[in-house]
Amino acid sequence: MNMTELSKTYAPKEFEDRIYKNWCDKGYFTPDPKDGKPAFSVVIPPPNVTGQLHMGHALDETLQDILVRYKRMQGFSTLWVPGTDHAGIATQIKVEEQLRVNEGLTRYDLGREKFLERVWSWKEQYGGRIISQLKKLGASCDWTRERFIMDEGCSKAVREVFVNLYDKGLIYRGNRIINWCPHCITALSDAEVEYTEQNGNFWHIKYPIKGEDGYVEIATTRPETMFGDTAVAVNPEDENTKHLIGKTLILPIVGRELPVIADDYVEIGFGTGCVKITPAHDPNDFLVGQRHGLEQIRVMNDDATMNSYAGKYEGMDRYECRKALIADLEAEGYLIKTVPHAHNVGTCYRCHNTVEPLTSNQWFVKMEPLAKPALEVVYDGRVKFEPERFTKTYTNWMENVHDWCISRQLWWGHRIPAFYCDACGEMTVSKTDIDKCPKCGAPVRQENDVLDTWFSSALWPFSTMGWPEKTEELAKYYPTSVLVTGYDIIFFWVARMVFSGMEHMGKEPFSTVFIHGLVRDAQGRKMSKSLGNGIDPLEIIDQYGADALRFALATGNSPGNDMRFSDEKIEAARNFANKLWNASRFVRMNLTIDKITLPEEKDLALEDKWILKKLNDLVTTATKALDSYEVGVALSAIYDFIWDIFCDWYIELCKIRLSDKENGNNLVAQNVISYVLTVALKLLHPFMPFITEEIYQSLPHDDESIMISAYPAYDAKFDFAADAERMERLIAAIRAIRARRNEMNIVPSRKAKVYIATKYSDSFNENTAVFFSRLASASEVEIAEGFDSSVISADDAVQIVTDAASIFLPLSDIIDVEKEKEKLAVELKKTEGEIARLEGKLSNAGFVAKAPAAVVEGEKEKLAKYKEKLEGIKQAIAKLQ
RNA sequence: GGAGGCAUAGCUCAGUUGGUUAGAGUACUUGCUUGACAUGCAAGGGGUCGCAGAUUCGAGUUCUGCUGUCUCCACCA
Numbered sequence: 026m027n028m029t030e031l032s033k034t035y036a037p038k039e040f041e042d043r044i045y046k047n048w049c050d051k052g053y054f055t056p057d058p059k060d061g062k063p064a065f066s067v068v069i070p071p072p073n074v075t076g077q078l079h080m081g082h083a084l085d086e087t088l089q090d091i092l093v094r095y096k097r098m099q100g101f102s103t104l105w106v107p108g109t110d111h112a113g114i115a116t117q118i119k120v121e122e123q124l125r126v127n128e129g130l131t132r133y134d135l136g137r138e139k140f141l142e143r144v145w146s147w148k149e150q151y152g153g154r155i156i157s158q159l160k161k162l163g164a165s166c167d168w169t170r171e172r173f174i175m176d177e178g179c180s181k182a183v184r185e186v187f188v189n190l191y192d193k194g195l196i197y198r199g200n201r202i203i204n205w206c207p208h209c210i211t212a213l214s215d216a217e218v219e220y221t222e223q224n225g226n227f228w229h230i231k232y233p234i235k236g237e238d239g240y241v242e243i244a245t246t247r248p249e250t251m252f253g254d255t256a257v258a259v260n261p262e263d264e265n266t267k268h269l270i271g272k273t274l275i276l277p278i279v280g281r282e283l284p285v286i287a288d289d290y291v292e293i294g295f296g297t298g299c300v301k302i303t304p305a306h307d308p309n310d311f312l313v314g315q316r317h318g319l320e321q322i323r324v325m326n327d328d329a330t331m332n333s334y335a336g337k338y339e340g341m342d343r344y345e346c347r348k349a350l351i352a353d354l355e356a357e358g359y360l361i362k363t364v365p366h367a368h369n370v371g372t373c374y375r376c377h378n379t380v381e382p383l384t385s386n387q388w389f390v391k392m393e394p395l396a397k398p399a400l401e402v403v404y405d406g407r408v409k410f411e412p413e414r415f416t417k418t419y420t421n422w423m424e425n426v427h428d429w430c431i432s433r434q435l436w437w438g439h440r441i442p443a444f445y446c447d448a449c450g451e452m453t454v455s456k457t458d459i460d461k462c463p464k465c466g467a468p469v470r471q472e473n474d475v476l477d478t479w480f481s482s483a484l485w486p487f488s489t490m491g492w493p494e495k496t497e498e499l500a501k502y503y504p505t506s507v508l509v510t511g512y513d514i515i516f517f518w519v520a521r522m523v524f525s526g527m528e529h530m531g532k533e534p535f536s537t538v539f540i541h542g543l544v545r546d547a548q549g550r551k552m553s554k555s556l557g558n559g560i561d562p563l564e565i566i567d568q569y570g571a572d573a574l575r576f577a578l579a580t581g582n583s584p585g586n587d588m589r590f591s592d593e594k595i596e597a598a599r600n601f602a603n604k605l606w607n608a609s610r611f612v613r614m615n616l617t618i619d620k621i622t623l624p625e626e627k628d629l630a631l632e633d634k635w636i637l638k639k640l641n642d643l644v645t646t647a648t649k650a651l652d653s654y655e656v657g658v659a660l661s662a663i664y665d666f667i668w669d670i671f672c673d674w675y676i677e678l679c680k681i682r683l684s685d686k687e688n689g690n691n692l693v694a695q696n697v698i699s700y701v702l703t704v705a706l707k708l709l710h711p712f713m714p715f716i717t718e719e720i721y722q723s724l725p726h727d728d729e730s731i732m733i734s735a736y737p738a739y740d741a742k743f744d745f746a747a748d749a750e751r752m753e754r755l756i757a758a759i760r761a762i763r764a765r766r767n768e769m770n771i772v773p774s775r776k777a778k779v780y781i782a783t784k785y786s787d788s789f790n791e792n793t794a795v796f797f798s799r800l801a802s803a804s805e806v807e808i809a810e811g812f813d814s815s816v817i818s819a820d821d822a823v824q825i826v827t828d829a830a831s832i833f834l835p836l837s838d839i840i841d842v843e844k845e846k847e848k849l850a851v852e853l854k855k856t857e858g859e860i861a862r863l864e865g866k867l868s869n870a871g872f873v874a875k876a877p878a879a880v881v882e883g884e885k886e887k888l889a890k891y892k893e894k895l896e897g898i899k900q901a902i903a904k905l906q
Numbered sequence: 907g908g909a910g911g912c913a914u915a916g917c918u919c920a921g922u923u924g925g926u927u928a929g930a931g932u933a934c935u936u937g938c939u940u941g942a943c944a945u946g947c948a949a950g951g952g953g954u955c956g957c958a959g960a961u962u963c964g965a966g967u968u969c970u971g972c973u974g975u976c977u978c979c980a981c982c983a
Contacts, residue, residue, distance in 0.1 A: 291983080299983090300982085369981070417909070418978070513978095549918095593917090593918075606942085764948085766948095
């Protein structure tokens, strides 16, 4: 294998695109369903085809790519299906907006067909944008299987599902109360309505009683709906209003007669006890109306202007009408009072205009039979949520789900495959287009409405794999392994995929739902267009590189929780990449080998065994964390290893052998350091694919690419526990010396002689003196057997006592004996404190009896160490007398 | 009204089944142009783990209550 050079500075722009292109060219992202390997599959939550990559996508794709790359390296047949969604309302609005701005036209000016042509050409022009942005991130999607939700295959699946559900009686058409967005001019599902608190009023209005002088007081927040009142209801148990039942009221202004009906929907004691019933404009009133056979009078047009039922207010906007009506009611003495009242108002999740509940002829999916298996599959754990708490979010919703309004009065989307015959009135639902009525042969016209965008998204896990055809993709990769998405679309999408998968495939669409939170700005605010606080991931990539972005998103991100994105975070990520780059460059420039062969155990130095043990532990930690979706935990363990263990210690320890090519151990060091670096790179690869590949290519390597190399596995032969422990002691001693020197402001250039008394003198091999001279600025090192300071002859020395060694630095010219005494006295006190604490613990009968033996043993060892240290300190103090 | 999250160093956050002297990044202080890296190295200060109880030999971690904060669902006109 060729070993490339590494450029002097870390410049991700120079290699990220090149590497990505190479991966694509080599076909690494495309699995073979016939490869005989176990499957791991993921479908991307399809971004809006006309959208732009934002931080939410970046997080979602990063997490998926981490899992996908990890599993691929572990030898799974790994498929990540990419694609885009048509996003009905959002896209249509965008194109309409463009049409309005550029040509001053509405979609009606163009007509359905011409308008759809425009949307398609917009899709052709901008649809690739989001895809190329995903590629910038490094997403290892199988682009040969890229899908668009309105392509032929997905559309076929949509029709198949629609007809199947219709034939089973699970899709029906009916005049029901739905949520209507007067701005988007379409029906919405319950899930598409967002409630926001708004300041409004309760208007108390007199409804005169027919044939009597009195009146009934009615309070309403939406007076303009009174034109649609068809009754007033009271609770039959309410003593205060019982007498009204059966009487007739006169609707103010309009003069129409309203019966007073009894219905226990009215809550006793709330408000006036009398409720106006407007079946065509309120979901509860709709139900009351059904129970009592009341007429539905719809008083608004599709754009929320008043219709002829509003009499002289006809043509006014709903709010204009409200204002005028209140003024008139007041003028005519019907208005009793106006009470300010904050209440929740439904708004459209796309345009945020107030939604109007009204009756309309729409298509619905009957949910109860579908919800049942979708609940069971979660109850019994076939579908698991990660983190677990989102299970409840899901089941609560599914247990209380209402029928799903799936028709939208839009043009952009999957047109409902229902055909009406005006001649005989027959309606035909068909998988293929028909032009003649199967009953009478007359021409038919297709339903104008299209399907809710989530209707087709719900089929994504199998429609993208070719269903309803029996494809080898479906056989191999369905159900998918994990779905990665934000908690904000559990209802919209996750829930609907589950019942769709159960209904049409007979199997859950995925076994795990891995939920992440939102990416917020540095102040913790939601990123939004209106606030203008969005951070563009592409700018971040441009400035810092995709790896840094991925690192910043993956680190410190715990499942299901929101996270903040800040300059600090991305800089820290870039610094880490830079650190790794430079460390690798150091390794690279010290290499003369062109193949890595791990030396035999007998040839390994103490520090080699130490790092191999640490690396082995890291493999275990990272694997365990990734298997339980603890992406952030895995990454921080890798980060700590690379920066603190590998760079700060191992590289420093290796410099001795590496800098001296004549040293017999030079090759051992070369092999171990490049081996350790390679394994670390592999562990890091799922998180930072580009930099790890670039470095991998510069080192001796067996695989063509790091991304198809095998993920490291725990190996018992690297459990050099005893040696690692000894090395740990050595490091502790060096650290202690550095700390003392630092404290005394002794610059590194001022070398000092080091005497060490230790009972672990066997830990100090031939390299030890060099370690100390390099890392502890020692001029000369003398090691004595034992922990007894009396074996050291040095006077006027700084004395450092660790739990493994007594160390002396003779620096007679700068030593202040009194200060040294104080210093030792503090140490003495601290150590005595620890001993007291441990002795207390160990003399506690309960602890000794009930704690696990290993814990008790550990505490005993600790106590012994502290006691030894205490002796050392006492001797040191004595020496200063 | 119902459900859930969060509360740990100045700031942003980790802390996996209860078990060393509670960690990281960043900020701060001090010293270092040590031949990979100043996007760096070394050292230091800084925490009664929101409050009150309970369980336990042992609680940041489990349970109960409370406070603050955020979110979701439902919605009474």
